[in-house]
Amino acid sequence: MISLDPQQQTARNWFESxxxxxxxxFEKIEAEAGGDARFAYTPWDREAEGLAPGDGxxxxxxVMTGKVFEKVGVNVSTVAGEFAxxxxxxxxxxxxxxxxxxxxxxxxxxxxxxHVPAVHMNTRFLATTxxxxxxxxxxxxxxxxxxxxxxxxxxxxAACTPFGPDVYERYAKWxxxxxxxxxxxxxxxxxxxFYDHLECGDDAEFDRNFQLTQAVGEAFxxxxxxxxxxxxxxxxxEAEREEQLIWRGRYAEFNLVYDRGxxxxxxxxxxxxxxxxxxxxxxxxx
Numbered sequence: 418m419i420s421l422d423p424q425q426q427t428a429r430n431w432f433e434s435x436x437x438x439x440x441x442x443f444e445k446i447e448a449e450a451g452g453d454a455r456f457a458y459t460p461w462d463r464e465a466e467g468l469a470p471g472d473g474x475x476x477x478x479x480v481m482t483g484k485v486f487e488k489v490g491v492n493v494s495t496v497a498g499e500f501a502x503x504x505x506x507x508x509x510x511x512x513x514x515x516x517x518x519x520x521x522x523x524x525x526x527x528x529x530x531x532h533v534p535a536v537h538m539n540t541r542f543l544a545t546t547x548x549x550x551x552x553x554x555x556x557x558x559x560x561x562x563x564x565x566x567x568x569x570x571x572x573x574x575a576a577c578t579p580f581g582p583d584v585y586e587r588y589a590k591w592x593x594x595x596x597x598x599x600x601x602x603x604x605x606x607x608x609x610x611f612y613d614h615l616e617c618g619d620d621a622e623f624d625r626n627f628q629l630t631q632a633v634g635e636a637f638x639x640x641x642x643x644x645x646x647x648x649x650x651x652x653x654x655e656a657e658r659e660e661q662l663i664w665r666g667r668y669a670e671f672n673l674v675y676d677r678g679x680x681x682x683x684x685x686x687x688x689x690x691x692x693x694x695x696x697x698x699x700x701x702x703x
Contacts, residue, residue, distance in 0.1 A: 419473040419497045424623055425518060428542035428550075429495050431627075432522040435634045436493050439524065440479060442642050443491075447483040450649060454483025456491070461688040463496060472498025478691040482698070485533070485649050489526040490694030494519070496685060504684045509614050510547030518544040519685070521552070522634075523678060525695040526641075531661035532651040534558035534565060534606070534644065535668065537695070538637045539678060540630045548617040550626045553588065554637045555596050555609030556644075557668060559661040565644045566607045573610050576636035580629050588612045598671050605671045665700035672696060 421429065440456045447454045462475035476494025497518040500508055505515040521541025528535055540552030556569045570589065577585035588610035596605040610633070617623035672679055672695050682692035 419495070419518075421495075424548070424617070424620075425495075425520060425542070425544065428627065429520040431631060431634075432520060432540070432542075433493050435638070436477075436479065436491050436522055439638055440481075440491055442638065443481065443486060443489060443526075446485055446642060446645055446649070447481070449646070450484045452484035454481050454486070456481045459690075461691065463498075463686055463688075472496065472686060474498075476688065476691060478688065478694060480694060483529075485529060485645065487527050487529040488698040489524070490691075491522070491524045492691045492694060493522050494687070494691070496520075496687070498685065501684065508545060509543075509549065510545035514546050516545065517685075519681075523695075524637075527665065527697045528645070528649075530649055530651060531559045531653050531657045532562075533648040534561075535665075535697075536637075536641055538634075538641075540634055542627075542630075548623070549613070550615045550617070550630045551613035552630060552633060553592055553609060553611035554633060555592055555606055555611070557606030559664040560657060561607055562648070565647070568644065569607075569609065569640055572636045572640035573633070576632040577610065577629070579632070580625070584629075585610065596671070598667060598675070600674075601667060601670070603667065605668060659701070662699055662701040663703055665697040666702045669696050669700050 444455055456479045459478045460475065461478065463472055474496035476492060479491040481489050500511050500515040500517055502515065505511040511517060519541060521539065523539045524537065526536050535557040537557065538554040542550050554573065556566065558565065574585040577588060589608060592608050592611035595611045596608065598605060615626040617626055679692060
């Protein structure tokens with residue numbers, strides 16, 4: 418059991434409430450498609466599972482497999498402890514003191530219909546000798562539709578606009594640079610936004626950056642279900658399914674080789690199933 422200060426508790430409460438609303442909406446989509454799939458929730462504890470002796474916290478892994486969502490994971494976690502010396506130097510504010518706290522939500526959805534885009538969303542609050550928010554969301558269609566891409570980016574732009582005229586452009590460029598597979602020479606998807614190290618040196622900065630993070634979560638909950646409902650009933654061919662499976666292989670390569678969240682989870686004694694829930698249920702390499 419770890420003790421949380423007001424900022425940490427506020428962030429944790431929000432991430433868990435967002436999880437509940439996203440999962441409820443995804444279950445509603447399954448019901449609309451004639452399915453009865455529900456999320457299965459598995460709690461995990463770092464000390465009890467021997468993942469990080471001496472450290473604390475844990476989380477809940479939520480996974481659903483259904484007619485529309487071939488596999489979707491929505492995880493929340495709240496953990497604290499110390500980074501290993503060889504990893505602390507790579508983390509903002511941890512080079513001199515390896516103590517850390519982290520809470521957040523992480524979501525990846527792989528869809529049954531190749532016309533429906535896969536999606537990733539993650540937002541988090543971390544504390545070392547500094548405190549900051551980070552996260553973002555990006556769309557990953559095996560078969561891109563410009564209408565969907567435009568709608569996704571427009572909704573994220575609307576979420577960012579109240580926080581500055583250039584915020585969306587900077588975070589969209591960050592996503593474009595980050596979600597790239599160098600050894601393939603391709604982007605993972607059609608982008609979105611990515612941000613990190615939004616520091617909270619005082620309560621005013623915490624409130625502002627927390628509001629931005631909330632706006633990103635609300636934008637995702639608004640736009641992605643719209644895109645799913647637009648595409649989930651489209652017929653598809655075996656060739657399109659094959660294209661989807663090969664594309665998923667590229668997605669898996671990025672998550673295993675380049676993704677910061679995967680590395681962070683592995684380096685901090687996270688639950689392996691929760692860390693790797695981002696991997697697709699089926700994929701192919703040609």
